[in-house]
Amino acid sequence: MAEIKFEITQNIGxxxxxxxxxxxxxxxxxxxxxxxKYDIRDWSPGHDKMGKGITLTKEELITLRNILNQLNI
Structure with missing residues (x-):
């Protein structure tokens, strides 16, 4: 299996x-x-292993934010 190439350019939280x-x-x-792109997933300590996740463009993240803002929580 080919190695997945990635670079975390910014840790958001x-x-x-x-x-x-x-x-x-x-x-x-x-x-x-x-x-x-914006990415939400599980990471092992040291970021050497990753779980399944979701990757979003800026536009998709804005849409998600707007949907979440409409929730009554």
Whole structure:
């Protein structure tokens, strides 16, 4: 299996931490030398392993923010 090439260009924050130290984080990541996108996923300590996640463009992140702002929580 080919190695996944990525660069975390900005750590934005973390949402939670699991029992084994993995953190669900929001980062700006460049995948395969492409334009960085917003990314939400679990990371092991040291960022050497990653879980499944979601990658969003700036426009998608703005749309998500607007949807979340409409929730009555």
């Amino acid at each position: 973390f949402l939670s931490e699991g029992a084994k130290g993995w953190k669900k984080e929001i980062n700006l990541i460049s995948w395969s030398d492409r334009e960085p």
